[in-house]
Amino acid sequence: MFLASEVASLRLFVQLCISTVYCILWSVFSKVRPWTAGVGCLQEKGSCSGETITPVNRKQHQKKDVQPATTPTSVNYHFTRKCNYKCGFCFHTAKTSFVLPLEEAKRGLKLLKESGMEKINFSGGEPFLHEKGDFLGKLVQYCKQDLQLPSVSIVSNGSMIKEKWFQKYGEYLDILAISCDSFEEETNQLIGRAQGRKSHLGNLYKVRNWCQQYKVAFKINSVINTFNVDEDMTEHITQLSPVRWKVFQCLLIDGENAGEDALRQAERFVISEQQFQEFLDRHTSVSCLVPESNEKMRDSYLILDEYMRFLDCREGRKDPSRSILDVGVTEAIRFSGFDEKMFLKRGGKYVWSKADMRLEW
């Protein structure tokens, strides 16, 4: 009897020691790797099991509609939030200045590839800003050369791109999308789609010519809003001849461009469904036009933020999952809010390798 109670006390003592050591190790580990702890969020420790629960993702942990895991066929990695432009409607704002170390970003991209990723799109903030585009170039090269991804693309405002970048990394890039919301310089200024008085359109045409010279497919993205909704862009788009012209209806995201803690207030840019349709009707002769209404856009993108957390937009804001670097892709993607049907409906899967495109150049 006496021996049995001694053994039980000893076991309890050992268990207590193990859990204390585990807690200490976890707290040290979280400090060394800030993305584990979700820097930028107010954090609170859920338990010593390694679960870090933030006020934002606590809701998700309780959510009933956690999704079954889907394949991350096409992923958008917003590795930086910093930008040199001030677009008034921007829905991915500079809430942190964090960028993962290069080797960690590569590790995450490898995990995605192992989970079935075929296309990666690098976005931001402005992706050419960090290390003057060298960080981006290294990721582009890694994804094409090492991971052999069928499609590697970038979305940029085009203002920071240099010819040298194309000389070094152009061969690894399939598609470069440049955002342009107006062919009137003054309208771009009013929107904030500019750095100071520098010409946004000048950069657009320069980059378009480099794409031709260095054999990169050229794409254009436009956000339709109150400032450009009456414009007719047919002539300019026809002349620039992009492989795709994505036309977005200006979207509001709480905490980004709407609501109290947002860095932008974009309500004055918002247009109705009918106004958006009228813009589309004016451009029916442009065959490369791909329209994206708010409904089509909101949940049809797999978005990874600067910590490699999927962002769930279903509630009209960007609720983060845990980082794929901590819990893996299969677990994190269940909190992505991704609507695969809508992704296919909006034509998310298309000929996306430049090797398969019949580029005229």
Ligand SMILES: C[S@@+](CC[C@H](N)C(=O)[O-])C[C@H]1O[C@@H](n2cnc3c(N)ncnc32)[C@H](O)[C@@H]1O
């Ligand atoms: C957030 S930006 C980041 C990349 C780069 N800075 C740029 O502007 O192209 C990615 C894309 O989202 C678009 N975008 C930004 N805010 C938007 C909004 N409120 N509604 C719809 N599209 C938006 C941009 O025009 C761009 O094509």
Ligand code: SF4
């Ligand atoms: S939409 Fe404008 S402000 Fe936002 S990241 Fe792109 S260029 Fe910067």
